[in-house]
Amino acid sequence: xSKAPRSFQTIWVDKDVAERxxxxxxxxxxxxxxxxxxxxxxKSMDPYLRMTFITGVSMLTKTSIFSGLNNIRDITMSSxxxxxxxxxxxxxxxxxxxxxxxxxxLDEYSSSTNLCDExxxxxxxxxWNGKTRVINPYSLLNxxxxxxxxxxxxxxxxxxxxxxxxxxREEGYANLQNLDVGEWALDSFDIDNIEAEPLLFQTGYLTVxxxxxxxxxxVYIMGIPNYEVRVAFNLHxxxxxxxxxxxxxxxxxxxxxxxxxxxxxxxxxVIMRSLFASIPYELHIKQEQYYHSIFYAIMNLLGFDIDAExxxxxxxxxxxxxxIDKVYVIEFKYEHCEKDAAPEERQRLSxxxxxxxxxxxxxxxxxxxxxxxxxxxxxxxFAFLGRxxxxxxxxxxxx
Numbered sequence: 001x002s003k004a005p006r007s008f009q010t011i012w013v014d015k016d017v018a019e020r021x022x023x024x025x026x027x028x029x030x031x032x033x034x035x036x037x038x039x040x041x042x043k044s045m046d047p048y049l050r051m052t053f054i055t056g057v058s059m060l061t062k063t064s065i066f067s068g069l070n071n072i073r074d075i076t077m078s079s080x081x082x083x084x085x086x087x088x089x090x091x092x093x094x095x096x097x098x099x100x101x102x103x104x105x106l107d108e109y110s111s112s113t114n115l116c117d118e119x120x121x122x123x124x125x126x127x128w129n130g131k132t133r134v135i136n137p138y139s140l141l142n143x144x145x146x147x148x149x150x151x152x153x154x155x156x157x158x159x160x161x162x163x164x165x166x167x168x169r170e171e172g173y174a175n176l177q178n179l180d181v182g183e184w185a186l187d188s189f190d191i192d193n194i195e196a197e198p199l200l201f202q203t204g205y206l207t208v209x210x211x212x213x214x215x216x217x218x219v220y221i222m223g224i225p226n227y228e229v230r231v232a233f234n235l236h237x238x239x240x241x242x243x244x245x246x247x248x249x250x251x252x253x254x255x256x257x258x259x260x261x262x263x264x265x266x267x268x269x270v271i272m273r274s275l276f277a278s279i280p281y282e283l284h285i286k287q288e289q290y291y292h293s294i295f296y297a298i299m300n301l302l303g304f305d306i307d308a309e310x311x312x313x314x315x316x317x318x319x320x321x322x323x324i325d326k327v328y329v330i331e332f333k334y335e336h337c338e339k340d341a342a343p344e345e346r347q348r349l350s351x352x353x354x355x356x357x358x359x360x361x362x363x364x365x366x367x368x369x370x371x372x373x374x375x376x377x378x379x380x381x382f383a384f385l386g387r388x389x390x391x392x393x394x395x396x397x398x399x
Contacts, residue, residue, distance in 0.1 A: 055085075077186070077218075079129050086126055086134025092116060099144040106147065122149055125225035126204070130211040139228060153204075154232035179206070183217040197222065205233055237293075263326060265380060269392045276390050291384045292318060292332050317366045327370045328378045331357040337385035350383050354393040357381025367397060 042052060054072070075081045093100065093116060100116065103109050123139040142152035179197055186198050200206040201222060210221040224230045252271050259267040275294070299306040299321060306321045321328040333353035337346055358381045361367065370377050377397040384390055 077128050077183070079132075082127070082129045082132040083134050087137050087140055088132075088134055089120060089124055092119065092135065096140075096144065103144075103147060108148070118149070119143065120226075122227045123153075125207060127208045127225075130208045130220070136226075136228070151228050151232040154228060178209070179222040180212070181220050181222050183219070186220070205229055260321070260326070260328070261323065263376065263378065263396075265328075265378065265392060265394050269390065273390050276384075291334065291382070291390075295319065295330075295332070295382075317361075320370075322375075325375050326378065327367075327373065327375045328380060329361060329367045329370065331361050331366070331381045332384065333357045333381060334384045337389060346385060346389060349385055350389065350391045353383030353385070354381050354391060357383065358393055358395065371397065 042049070052072075087095075100119075104115050109115055119140070120135070123136045123143065125133055126136060127133045136153050139152040143149060146152075181197050181201070185195070186201060197206070205224065206222040207225040208220045209223040212219040212221065224233065252275055255271050256268050259265065259271070272295070276291070296306065296319065299319070306319060317329055318332045319328075319330040321330065333356055335349040335353045337349050341349075358379065361379045361381065367377050367379050378394055379397065380392060380394045382390065382392050
């Protein structure tokens with residue numbers, strides 16, 4: 001067999017890495033100054049390359065760094081490769097049966113009705129065509145190794161740049177669920193004007209839930225893939241927006257959960273005030289959606305079934321929170337109030353917001369669809385005058 005071309009023996013790495021690899025023989029170590037150099041080198045190796053597979057966070061084919069490599073094919077959304085980057089759900093019991101059987105005998109999982117369903121809820125859900133779904137292999141293998149559920153993949157990297165981007169969104173964070181995103185949006189990536197939706201998809205925080213039938217070009221319905229991503233992402237959203245420690249936010253959402261389970265919204269209000277008061281002034285956005293975003297993150301962290309911007313016959317409800325025996329129909333109102341405003345002015349603005357919120361719930365029949373559910377329905381209006389002023393008014397509709 002003839003000797004392989006010299007190009008196959010060349011490894012291209014960053015300059016600092018090259019210096020550390022020099023003692024190793026058998027390969028030529030070269031340094032690459034930036035991405036442009038790397039892609040340009042690949043282009044020059046065309047005669048020696050049979051297949052090159054490049055993975056990474058973002059698809060940057062439309063940017064100038066790819067000017068040296070313009071013949072690549074993006075297979076992200078190709079149905080032929082929909083299961084290439086994960087463990088197929090049908091293979092879970094086929095290839096990991098020994099691990100599942102071992103775990104099912106442990107005290108921690110012995111009472112679990114279906115351990116496979118729990119695994120899928122935590123780590124499944126990634127899809128590029130809305131049909132084929134795969135399990136995150138990194139999280140799955142760590143779960144079997146550590147023998148406990150945890151946020152393995154999310155803990156492998158801190159999405160600080162994503163959180164900073166979301167904080168600048170005036171429209172808030174709550175509407176990042178059930179997004180309809182056109183193919184053109186996913187195919188574009190302006191490094192100087194980054195949009196949250198394609199970046200969240202490319203980094204794994206959103207996945208394809210459904211492809212709208214008949215749409216040309218395709219339109220994708222996006223959502224958070226699984227429990228691991230939802231809990232970890234919302235915890236970081238809450239901690240980033242309020243700049244509180246993880247232990248503080250975890251304690252807060254445990255107490256809010258206990259209050260909601262017994263219908264004690266006043267206790268929940270006290271906890272929420274402490275969270276909102278911790279928002280730095282420079283992060284404060286004088287819009288209703290900002291507070292809506294934080295509330296939505298809190299509720300998601302608790303594992304509650306909360307829907308944002310719920311459509312009913314009379315309009316769109318800001319938030320609906322359903323428990324086993326209770327339904328909370330919630331409207332948010334924001335009124336700008338100067339920091340040094342007199343108490344009388346604060347009271348006037350608060351009353352205006354609360355009255356307006358409750359009137360909107362009643363007049364538009366936001367709670368009507370839940371009246372015959374057999375659950376106790378709570379109608380609540382939250383008034384935000386600023387980061388230090390949160391008030392609430394509530395009515396209970398008996399079953």
